[in-house]
Amino acid sequence: MITLYSILLTMSVYYFARFLAAKYSSPLTSPVFISTVIIIIFLVMSNVSYDEYIPAKNIMTYLLGPATIALAVPIYKNRLMFAKYFVAAIMGLSIGIITTITSAILLAKCFQFSKDFTLALTVKSVTVPVATEIGKIIHGNISLIVAYVIITGMIGAMFGAKLLNMFKVDHPFARGLSIGTIAHGIGTAEAVKEGEIQGAVAGAAMGIAAVFTSFIIPYLIPLMF
Amino acid sequence: MIRTMGKFSIQMLILIGIYQIGNLTVRIFHLPIPGNVSGIIILFFLLWIGIIKIDHIEMAAGWLLKHLSFFFIPISVGLMTLGPVFVTKGVSFLLVLIVSAFIGLLSAGKATQAVIMKKEKEKVNYHDHAL
Structure with missing residues (x-):
């Protein structure tokens, strides 16, 4: 349940960050930075620890290897x-x-x-x-x-x-x-x-x-x- | 639509497969490079000798590269475990990283550009001489 929440949160924040970066281009809207800040705020507010986020992280980074070799x-x-x-x-x-x-x-x-x-x-x-x-x-x-x-x-x-x-x-x-x-x-x-x-x-x-x-x-x- | 999705999935499987081969070769031959770098080299060679054509993987590769930033976000969220360090050391910590990154970025960029310009200028001079 927490994993599903973490994945949906990460993906929607990423889409929001892309939209934001397209609209206002600035170092602060750089997607990795702004998404990380927003996600950490959400996780802290909803009492999810980093250990609980790790399974979601492992699923989402599965394609990092193939993306790198691309x-x-x-x-x-x-x-x-x-x-x-x-x-x-x-x-x-x-x-x-x-x-x-x-x-x-x-x-x-x-x-x-x-x-x-x-x-x-x-x-x-x-x-x-x-x-x-x-x-x-x-x-x-x-x-x-x-x-x-x-x-x-x-x-x-x-x-x-x-x-x-x-x-x-x-x-x-x-x-x-x-x-x-x-x-x-x-x-x-x-x-x-x-x-x-x-x-x-x-x-x-x-x-x-x-x-x-x-x-x-x-x-x-x-x-x- | 279904055809495109099928094509996309096959391309993705090719990339995943080559990535795994990259990991495997590093482990078997104890190479001093990471699996992903070895995967890049293998895919490059397969493209070069023509076993894989750009068309075979371009759709999935383009999609993955477009969203490359995404894959670093879950890893960066790990910074949340560093809260206490930031409170005590935050400013000097960031200052060291920012200043050294700027120095590295500028010296790498300037040095590369200087060598490129020198090379291109030499070529122009040579051309003048020939005239």
């Missing part, structure tokens, strides 16, 4: 572009990942975050399924990692396009790469709406960034702590 379609369609900009992509990706991790850790040190809180920052830009796997290897706090990853994705989805506009990053390939590298799947979902190239590049960048991060983390951690 990104192969735009990647395939734009394959010539990937070959053309291969060097640019590798440069942008590695610079993006290294600067975002380094700046996060330096800031965390300024705020005197505990080791758990700092360690989890190393995987904040990696897509959820990979971040949790890396988290186990580095003995990180998994629920904290998931929170960092989701919030980072939301930040990218909400402000990424605006920030890139402001600093005149207007090439669709560079825009997609930037959002996919930093804001993984949640950012990619937003990039897909901006254009086919952006979506394809973001999806590919998300995958490559995940693999790249899992390779560099064992070398990075001894340098940071």
